[in-house]
Amino acid sequence: MNEFFQAFSDMFSFENVKWDVVWEATVDTIYMTAIATFFTLIIGLVLGIILFLSDKSDNTGSQPVYGVTAFLVNLFRAIPFIILIILLIPFTKAIMGTIMGVQGALPALIIGASPFYARLVEIGLKEIDKGVIEAAESMGANTWTIIWKVLIPESMPALISGITVTAIMLVGSTAIAGVIGAGGLGNLAYMVGFTRNQSDVTLVATIVILIIVFIIQFAGDFLAKAVDKR
């Protein structure tokens, strides 16, 4: 029993916490999450739109496009993130020049999250009233106009809540990446908190991650609601 209280008081003592290191790790986590979310947003949106547009049974020519895109999306979504990082090492080295640190984590983060967001985009686009798309066609809109002025604005709340979920997932992924050397709060919790048995550092890292997650969720909910005029 005494041991338990000892561990508990260690955790809340904060005596091992170096706040400048925590701050640095926080910045790294936010930076990785922000950059990865940004590229995931773009790549996922493009993939999601391709999935949506090519999945029309009347448009027979687009079936192969759907098949290939859907296959790639399913494939990368099925690979566990920790394995994806390892699989991507040669690729990461080739394009980022390093497999360590924040830079080394980004390709895996983006490639892991984009297929996930692509599916969320596709689901969001499928929610759009078919009649509205038909109406735009009846006005003489081309595919680009339909994408920019109908598909994206009409699915905006779903796109925003989708990227919110994805960004939160990415915060989690950065922590996993941190364990194998990507920096950030996950790295801090593992390298300092776990290996040096400083549980107060782990607790601080956890609290900061929770705060980041809550802020993302709150901002996402707020934005999704603000754009929803239905």
Place this chain on the structure above:
Amino acid sequence: MIDILNVNKNYSTKSADITAVDDVSLHIESGEIFGVIGYSGAGKSTLIRLLNGLEEPTSGDITIGDDTINRLSKKDLRQKRQKVSMIFQHFNLLWSRTVEENISFPLEIAGVPKKERKQRAQELIELVGLKGREKNYPSELSGGQKQRVGIARALSNEPTVLLCDEATSALDPETTDEVLELLREIRDEMNLTIVLITHEMHVIRKICDRAAVMQDGKVVETGKVLQLFQNPSHSVTKRFVKDDINDEETTLALDEVRELFPDSKILKIGFVGSKSKTPVVSRVIKQFDLNMNILSGNIKQTNNESYGHLYVAMEIDSETLQKVIDALANDDITVEVEK
């Protein structure tokens, strides 16, 4: 203006081949309000989508103005659609845009500069009676107001043809009449040709000049609206007309009358408003010294004329009856003997 020539549209699904439109030929005049009526599944929805190329015909040609719709390139077709606009049963407005932005949408597609778009949208908002609603979102409007936005949006590129896809089917009867009235006004004002599809006979009666009746992909009857109402020849047309006049009540009443006056003949006298200004019936009564019991009557207003029926019971021999029928026929009044 619009020529539909031997048009067929077939779909093949996994389970069966469907002929949605079966050898349809129609000619629609410029400035006309042309109705297509049919029960659901009759093919009218496919037919109207052939007119703006949302559907391609399996065979046959659709010509609007100088363009054969099914032979235009994709680019030309998109261009043409700016002049052949469409309104929808469920309005199909963009919820993400305000009234004004919705109305501007076709102008954006056509590449009209912003200042002009704003001005044109304002004119149309006034035309359809939505002044003060510019900044509202569709979710803040009633069904009738939404359809007014739909109409304004469809008119923004100054089309020559307006296609109405069950445009009033989601509206209550009063709002339906308001929207139909608006459609007639803009037809007169902008010299539009309107093609509408509906399953409601009173829509045809209220604003159409001519109409076609569809069943199983075929046009089974075409004619002036008054003629269709007075003299429906196909069973489907008869059913639609009957539904509109609500003849069932009359039929019930006739059975009772027959019991009350077993020796009487029951006649259905049909007349057209403008042709029956003279007191024909009373003249005939005097002339043949008839005793007549009026059972029921009704008058219906069509686009440009009223028409109606009068049910009467009288004791009359066949010879006199024939004379009465002939006398009334001179004044274009039809008489049917109900059995």
